[in-house]
Amino acid sequence: MTHVLSFLHDPLLHWFRSQPNPPTAILSDFFLGWTQRLAAQLSIPRVVFSPSGALALSTIHFLWRTMSKNPNPDDDSFPITFHGIPGSPTFPWYQTSSFYRSFKEGDPVSDSIRDGFLGNMASWGFVFNTFDDLEGPYLRHVREDLGHERVWAVGPLSASSTRAEEEAPTELMRWLDTCEEGSVVYVCFGSQAMMTCEQAEALGTGLERSGARFVWCVSATSAVPDEGFERRVEGRVSE
Template sequence: MTNTNTGSKTHILVFPYPAQGHMLSLLDLTHQLATRNIFITILITPQNLPTLSALLSAHPTTITTLILPLPPHPAIPPGIENVKDLPGSAFKSFMVALGGLYDPVYKWCSNHSNPPVAIISDFFLGWTHRLACDLGIRRYTFSPSGALALSVIYSLWKYQRKRVNLEDENEVIKFTKIPNSPEYPWWQVSPVYRSYVEGDPDSEFIKEGFLGNIASWGLVINSFTEMERVYFDYLKEELGHDRVFAVGPLLPPGVKTSERGGPSSSNVLSWLDTCGDRMVVYVCFGSQLVLTNEQTEAVAVGLEKSGVKFVWSVKEPTVGHVAADYGRVPEGFEERVAGRGLVVRGWAPQVAILSHDSVGVFLTHCGWNSIMEAVAAEVLMLTWPMSADQFSNATLLQELKVGIKVCEGASTVPDSAELAELFRKSVSQETRLERERAKELRKAAQEAVGEKGSSVCELDRLVENLKH
């Protein structure tokens, strides 16, 4: 841990969940708070410390670290400290293992010369509400998901939504209290919630955590009022207070956008420089999801038949994938599309790609960070939600008329001819209404984070709340 003489400056503890999709936006929030004269300690595991390097360099006297190793858990192989390296079956165990940090964090807070007055922690760390109560300080839940998705998640845990027919994965769960009455088949409901087993210690720990989120003093969401106003109003009504802060879109500050999440890949950007405005389709399914060979082939054939220009970020198989069954681009594909398409293996500079004037369409898994980045870049989205909050996110995009449905589900293989037609249509005048909506939403996002914008005012309101 770095020692800093904090004096009487307001000091808070920030605790991100160790997964890239969760960490990035909370670290962007941390930057915003640091610029507003809040002293911050970030709780981080040793392997994830490099993620903080740019932030620590930008705020050497304002941000410090508390480095604690991940407590052992029988389901987690030694040396793993990040969700992306986990076997799929160990996801819940990881949430439980992090709860083992309760005692060391309690001891650190109790012995600090200027102890934190509040904890801001990810919604997968709901146990920190109990920690904050025991310390006599406030806990603010940070949601890396949007307000609609969070409304659905809270409704599940608060009202313990269940199926009538336990054999029917397609039984529809209706959320009639939430604005626009969203509904989803059971298989699209949060996998963390679906895996709950009454009486199981790990399940009960996670349930207690989500109920702790609902009971927390405040809620900070990476979204903005103009995008999800009805859902922010609903959450305030459900929680019974107005300490719900819409602070998004949280995007990287003061760093090269091409380097967000990894090193730059300038050949992609220089190739995009040669393409026409809004004529390129970007295809990417996030930092963790890997397509099967059948899905990869369907996307490849769709891109080839469509004739559109494209950049395709192909994720290589990782832990838990049989390499021969995943992510294999058809032989000869790259040669056949040479000149109008690029395949990027592994990480791609997504923020920089989406922000490029030539990119107008994004085939996405509907992860919330990807959506926020696309909204800020005025990009029309083709939706293929796979899991977790992504189905709710796709619902929102279609409500806002900035998203067009491709298909749903991690095992679905889209029809390549239909996909080709959708690619072709997406860059044509046939989607001018959706493109106009994307333009309006981008303007609203820019205004939200601009001078006296709604998200700036919400950040200032959050800071005042932290200080008093």
Template sequence: MAIAGSHILVFPYPAQGHMLSLLDLTHQLAIRGLFITILVTPNNLPTISNLLSAHPTTITALLLPLPPHPSIPHGVENVKDLPADGFQAMMKALGDLHDPLLDWFNNHPTPPVAIISDMFLGWTHHLACHLGIRRYMFSPSGAFALSVIYSLWRYLPKRNDPENENEEISFPKIPNSPKYPWWQLSPLYRTYKEGDPTTEFIKDGLFANMVSWGVVINSFTELERVYIDHLKQEIGHDRVFAVGPLLPPGDKTIERGGPSSNEVLPWLDTCPPQSVVYVCFGSQAVLTNEQMEMVALGLERSQIKFVWSVKEPTVGHVAGKYGRIPSGFEDRVAGRGLVVRGWAPQVAILSHESVGAFLTHCGWNSIMEAVVAEVLMLTWPMSADQYSNATLLHELNVGMKACEGAETVPESGELAELFRKSVSEETRVERERAREFGRAAKEAMGENGSSLKELNRLVANLSLVEE
């Protein structure tokens, strides 16, 4: 039986790369008549302020303080400000919200009939089972990366030589049989220690993901059909909903992620179509000074136009070792290059007609934004699902390899040649492929599009209750 206006709990993981797309999904659910409670820790309330003001009668916030954890500095709630092992600490700490959340459910006059929560919150599956409701896992990664993650935890591959970081691990059950050296696998998997309370908790949560009622993915059928079908086969049902690309509504794209520089878009207006390379490594990655120097040299030698978004070092970065722009660089490239310190309006930049290529860390949000913008990607994966994402881009011929690894220092001459090539006629085939997938992405979210149908199927499924 379907119930109109069902109440749903949405629980994002409090890191920007995870939150943004789930908040965009929440907007889509709200405009389709669902009532939503969104759980956030107090420090993340500003992140959802626009969403709350856009839906004052259908979305409410549930504020629960982040439980203490010895690895989390006092008062710090956002993973991008945590030390390198912050993800594990945060996942474990958030698990302590189980009992406060249970109390809230039990005392609510009309409690939610379903939970949609991030893949790092697998424990919410057990909470849902206890309450007799359904839990849907939201994946901020694509179907291919999720296939690799599932395969790791389901089949638990090991190295023959425990000392060899370069030993290849193969995934024969996944279409196209990908292989990765050990060091490129998920850090959560590589650091798993049997019997350790934190890593056992994480393992249990990832197993819980595989048996949750449904899976929601920020991707679209035309991009990842073979891997979406594989996931359905692997988990044994068709409740895998590819509802992407999830982007902010209407003209909100320029604001996505926070405040930004106002000079970029007017400067891009002065550049010829498809002539600019955009360089950005997401909300967490910060380049070492050596890497900064090679990227700067590459941009300088290439003679192309560029926008470079440079993130400031944060907690966990050794002072003076990261993020330094080489002395005199900005003067030498004045007129043909722009350095933006802090957050840049990425969606708006990628969508600008002057931007032809994007050097990216291959975070999934960045990939979705670039696909919609029909921009060729230059790949430099650094961690987590980014290696799988880069594989997909190369497989689809919409990405070209620039570098790989958080510590790897690229050769500036090779970067310069890649930058030059990426906005030239030499990459005509790849750029046409990018345009094809961009058109497919827009069609997927348009009337009668595959993702729009999946979104409506998800809403119908969320609204079902047992008779």
């Protein structure tokens, strides 16, 4: 998806240039690093918005700039140390960015994703969904790394909602209210991960055999277990 969105570059460039009063700046998500090239072509500033924190983005930029490798592909626990980031944190290979771990040299999609993340570093400024008391040292590190002070912490932010949404109990909330505290397993892999049929079947089997109640968030494009799964776990599952 990140790569596919980059195909909007030319249409957006044409749209900008056709406007009598075009926008004077671009605010875009850190997954849309390709918009940095668009901003440069239009001679306007771009501000990167990161819904995650400064430490997370610092580790991503570190990986793409150093191209750190796991010498043993069979060892997902191989430690990667992020030198230069405050505290020199170390994380196992499997906890690093999935975009980075799946990178293939010479592959157009991989190269596009890498160029996008590196392009973020050339932006005019950064806005993070975090706050100074939580990530002060890492925010200062980003400012030092970029060489300017145009780095802002505006969090913690929450998803917008209407008063009706806040007041009206949802079917899920009503179901959760019938469950004992701490008795429900929450399963979610985010919007970027898409399970294969084999992975969905394995996870479904594990949940079914556990006997636990659970909430499983599944995207429209992700695989799901067989049709009989919902019937077999009826009464202890909410979608």
